Amino acid sequence: MCGIVGYTGHRQAAPILLDSLSRLEYRGYDSAGLAVRNGTALAEVVKATGKLYHLADKTDQGRALAGCCGIGHTRWATHGDPSVVNAHPHVSGNCSGSGSGTVESDVAGVHNGIIENYTELKEKLLRHGYTFYSDTDTEVAVKLVDYYYKKYKIGPVDAITRCMVRIRGSYALALMFKDYPDEIFAARKDSPLIIGVDEKESYLASDVPAILKYTRQVHYIGNLQVARVAPGKVTFFDLNGDEVSVPLTEITWDAEAAEKGGYEHFMLKEIHEQPQAVRDTLNSLVKDGQIDLTETGLTDEMIREIGQIDIVACGSAWHVGMAAQYVIEDLAGIPVRVELASEFRYRNIPIDRKTLVIIISQSGETADSLAALRVAKERGAATLAIVNVIGSTIAREADHVLYTMAGPEIAVATTKAYSAQLVAADILAIHMAGIREKMTADQVREMLGELATLPDKMRRVLEEKERLQWFSSKMANTHDIFFIGRGLDYAISLEGSLKMKEISYIHSEAYAAGELKHGTISLIENNTLVIGVLTQKELYEKTVSNMMECKSRGAYLLGITTNGNFSVEDSVNFTVYIPKTDQHFMASLAVIPLQLLGYYTSVNRGLDVDKPRNLAKSVTVE
Ligand code: F6R
Numbered sequence: 001m002c003g004i005v006g007y008t009g010h011r012q013a014a015p016i017l018l019d020s021l022s023r024l025e026y027r028g029y030d031s032a033g034l035a036v037r038n039g040t041a042l043a044e045v046v047k048a049t050g051k052l053y054h055l056a057d058k059t060d061q062g063r064a065l066a067g068c069c070g071i072g073h074t075r076w077a078t079h080g081d082p083s084v085v086n087a088h089p090h091v092s093g094n095c096s097g098s099g100s101g102t103v104e105s106d107v108a109g110v111h112n113g114i115i116e117n118y119t120e121l122k123e124k125l126l127r128h129g130y131t132f133y134s135d136t137d138t139e140v141a142v143k144l145v146d147y148y149y150k151k152y153k154i155g156p157v158d159a160i161t162r163c164m165v166r167i168r169g170s171y172a173l174a175l176m177f178k179d180y181p182d183e184i185f186a187a188r189k190d191s192p193l194i195i196g197v198d199e200k201e202s203y204l205a206s207d208v209p210a211i212l213k214y215t216r217q218v219h220y221i222g223n224l225q226v227a228r229v230a231p232g233k234v235t236f237f238d239l240n241g242d243e244v245s246v247p248l249t250e251i252t253w254d255a256e257a258a259e260k261g262g263y264e265h266f267m268l269k270e271i272h273e274q275p276q277a278v279r280d281t282l283n284s285l286v287k288d289g290q291i292d293l294t295e296t297g298l299t300d301e302m303i304r305e306i307g308q309i310d311i312v313a314c315g316s317a318w319h320v321g322m323a324a325q326y327v328i329e330d331l332a333g334i335p336v337r338v339e340l341a342s343e344f345r346y347r348n349i350p351i352d353r354k355t356l357v358i359i360i361s362q363s364g365e366t367a368d369s370l371a372a373l374r375v376a377k378e379r380g381a382a383t384l385a386i387v388n389v390i391g392s393t394i395a396r397e398a399d400h401v402l403y404t405m406a407g408p409e410i411a412v413a414t415t416k417a418y419s420a421q422l423v424a425a426d427i428l429a430i431h432m433a434g435i436r437e438k439m440t441a442d443q444v445r446e447m448l449g450e451l452a453t454l455p456d457k458m459r460r461v462l463e464e465k466e467r468l469q470w471f472s473s474k475m476a477n478t479h480d481i482f483f484i485g486r487g488l489d490y491a492i493s494l495e496g497s498l499k500m501k502e503i504s505y506i507h508s509e510a511y512a513a514g515e516l517k518h519g520t521i522s523l524i525e526n527n528t529l530v531i532g533v534l535t536q537k538e539l540y541e542k543t544v545s546n547m548m549e550c551k552s553r554g555a556y557l558l559g560i561t562t563n564g565n566f567s568v569e570d571s572v573n574f575t576v577y578i579p580k581t582d583q584h585f586m587a588s589l590a591v592i593p594l595q596l597l598g599y600y601t602s603v604n605r606g607l608d609v610d611k612p613r614n615l616a617k618s619v620t621v622e
Helices: 013-022 052-058 118-127 137-151 156-166 266-272 274-285 300-305 315-332 367-378 393-397 416-435 441-452 454-462 465-474 488-504 513-518 537-551 566-570 583-604
Strands: 003-008 031-037 044-049 069-075 107-115 169-177 184-189 194-197 202-205 217-220 225-230 233-237 248-250 308-313 336-340 355-361 382-387 400-403 480-485 507-512 529-534 556-562 574-578
Touching (some): 003 013, 003 107, 003 169, 003 184, 013 031, 013 052, 013 069, 013 202, 031 052, 031 107, 069 107, 069 169, 107 137, 118 137, 137 156, 137 169, 156 169, 156 184, 156 225, 184 202, 194 233, 202 225, 266 583, 274 416, 274 454, 300 416, 308 315, 308 367, 315 355, 315 416, 315 488, 355 367, 355 416, 367 382, 367 393, 382 393, 382 416, 416 441, 441 454, 441 583, 454 583, 465 574, 465 583, 480 488, 488 507, 488 529, 488 583, 507 513, 513 537, 529 537
Parallel strands (some): 308 336, 382 400, 480 507, 480 529, 529 556, 556 574
Antiparallel strands (some): 003 069, 003 202, 031 044, 031 069, 107 169, 169 184, 184 225, 194 202, 217 248, 225 233
């Protein structure tokens, strides 16, 4: 979703802001803008629709905007179409149709999130003589700040906190005030925002990769806090305007981790980083051959007491939950429900103190997952977050946190974070099984030994990529694809189907193989591609039969199965073999050919693999 950046220091702001915005492109956007001020001079605003290079061209790569303090924004439209006038920054004064130029305003701002009661606030401001040039909720927020600032003749921090009390919804705001030439004021509620500092410079951004090139010292501004950002110095305040301290965190991962490193796309790079992401995640959870979850704070006693697990997530993270359900129920014998966060938050699901709610999220900022976490806490459940981004809101608010070690994931379509989440869930299942005496110590050791072989086996699957590249070149014009499987293979199918459709724009569906004949099979016609996931021994023949039902109606069949299962070739048209492992861990291997199929199909169709249309990496609105 929208990306926010800010800079104040001794260098020219615009080139830095453009560079930082380029590192937030993965979040998804449809227009962009900058506001830069030069000492006491008013802010100059420039905006452009489309890709960031339009804004860079319009500002001569930032050189045309003089000044050492500024804010920037990439907008993912929510209120109002993607036009120049709706693009941020927005200002408290009136703007020309283009919304650009030197603007006679006291306040200029950028915003990420949604202000739910913006109509009511807009009416209030209209009554007080304000006029509006855009359709955005952001213009309302900026003008509301201006209103309190002038009405009560208070400082920026107090004006902002007054607004925060009035605004319903989510926001990360960065604002510049005419009377405070080299300062930026920021506020946050449920939308991500970080502040980086160096000796004499300060930076704001929606995410760490945007500023990693400039500093590794980062403050994670807390929910409902305000920051006053001066060159090299940041002060934080709570809603009462009282100063609070926010620790400085050193980012330890390398800036290169957020670069393409010779790969054509981030997605391909991240697919190849999966063995490492899995190894790092396992190493952080298994010490000296024993599972060690002390850092999560989950005690053995708590695990023994669990009566029900609810896994709540969105998209691919929800697919991890679907896979985890099979593994936890089978190994630990605990009943597991898997819920979409956007549904869970509005359902009255019975939850009690014996329920453990597990929120899975790469970004740790997904609005629906965060809301579900809060609902679960309100209802008295213990909460565990499986999160990749350290210090993210979900990580901070959950009772217990288990970090995956995938490193920064830039491509919108998740791959390595998904794989890291899968093994984290496997470890959790084994740990629970051991503590609840469903598995002996020897069985636990054996399972851990098998998990440790996964990174090498994943590498072997990656070696098959040329075959998958060749196969996808044949299917670039396909209209519909069905991914089918039973049990854990169904969970893998769900992820394979999402990977395909989100980046190739080919319609695809995942079905529990046995369910196809209850309606969906009527969609199968000559050459419809049906991909069967066949990794579960007891379910293999059943799914092959369902695939044959499709073949006899004209379908073309691709099967993904384990090495040595050569009889599959009697039934399907094209086979992909993956190494054998314990059946519970098959998802980690079978998903890789599916990711590669989606990736190469998108490349063959000439699409923007890393930034598919309409999508955002971190979905911070409801
Ligand atoms: C798909 C994808 C999304 C995310 C979903 C949840 O490739 O990446 O479906 O899995 O938006 O995001 P997080 O994990 O950040 O909560």
